[in-house]
Amino acid sequence: MKEYKLVFTGTTGAGKTTAINAISEVPAVKTDVANTDSTLNKEFTTVGLDFGQINLANGDRVRLFGTPGQSRFDFMWKILTKDAFGLIILIDNSRPEPLADLAVYLEGFAQELRNTPCVIGVGRTEEHHTPSLDDFSTALESKGFTLPVIPVDVRLPKDVILLIELLMAQAEADMQEEFLSQ
Amino acid sequence: MNIDVGILANARNECRKLLTEQVGVLGVVISSVDGFDVASAVTRDLEPAKIAAMASSIAAIGIVVSQEASLGASKSITVNTEDGFVYITNIELAGQLCALNVIANSSAILAQIIYHSGEIKRRLEVS
Numbered sequence: 247m248k249e250y251k252l253v254f255t256g257t258t259g260a261g262k263t264t265a266i267n268a269i270s271e272v273p274a275v276k277t278d279v280a281n282t283d284s285t286l287n288k289e290f291t292t293v294g295l296d297f298g299q300i301n302l303a304n305g306d307r308v309r310l311f312g313t314p315g316q317s318r319f320d321f322m323w324k325i326l327t328k329d330a331f332g333l334i335i336l337i338d339n340s341r342p343e344p345l346a347d348l349a350v351y352l353e354g355f356a357q358e359l360r361n362t363p364c365v366i367g368v369g370r371t372e373e374h375h376t377p378s379l380d381d382f383s384t385a386l387e388s389k390g391f392t393l394p395v396i397p398v399d400v401r402l403p404k405d406v407i408l409l410i411e412l413l414m415a416q417a418e419a420d421m422q423e424e425f426l427s428q
Numbered sequence: 429m430n431i432d433v434g435i436l437a438n439a440r441n442e443c444r445k446l447l448t449e450q451v452g453v454l455g456v457v458i459s460s461v462d463g464f465d466v467a468s469a470v471t472r473d474l475e476p477a478k479i480a481a482m483a484s485s486i487a488a489i490g491i492v493v494s495q496e497a498s499l500g501a502s503k504s505i506t507v508n509t510e511d512g513f514v515y516i517t518n519i520e521l522a523g524q525l526c527a528l529n530v531i532a533n534s535s536a537i538l539a540q541i542i543y544h545s546g547e548i549k550r551r552l553e554v555s
Contacts, residue, residue, distance in 0.1 A: 294484075
């Protein structure tokens, strides 16, 4: 049996805890505490980590970790992404500057993104149409990244699974590319 | 976090007293549960904002560990290191749950810091 570690990160309120809860086959571990930041419209916020787990059909196990969103917790970003198989960045399109939010995580995980597959999931796109998914792709390209960007509703297990499948596909493509270049 | 200025002044004063009166203490930070620096007194090498965020993560992980092990509510966490220790304990300021963090080098005595932290807690919780 193989074990994989996937990390969900992204803006506060983008749904990292919700995504893990949506698919975890074990009761998810949460470290949510009362939010005292009046600039955030939420009652609780993650300050440590989220943890969940799913088992694949072949018996392999995927451990799911969620990071705190705020950059004051960036030390946890480093701890949690160590040896991660992949990274899922969730962006909340209802926030004032989603592209600037994306830039924060691209910078915060710059080192990991050099060799870790990554997928971007954008939430609340139905009510908030801009920036478009193309705008996200353009922003990624301008920073030298070519990463999948898809709309997601992290409350829906199928959407979260789709993110993970994309990540797996990307990892496979990276491995093939590496093999061919040898 | 809305806390009365008088209570905050008392909290800062308590942090300063512990820093200056106890041998080996390098920093004292009172932080909100979600990782903001509420009151602090530190030597110049320490950043209260960073300590507050880290303490919040450590405390939250302590809570889930104690829940998982069915050991009741988490009261304090001690990180023992080669050159000192970090002691984190719950404290209430104006009815709001916070954490008192004490960072000390090896010349400090843990039992003494635990005792004084308890005294600070008692004084601030009644103020």
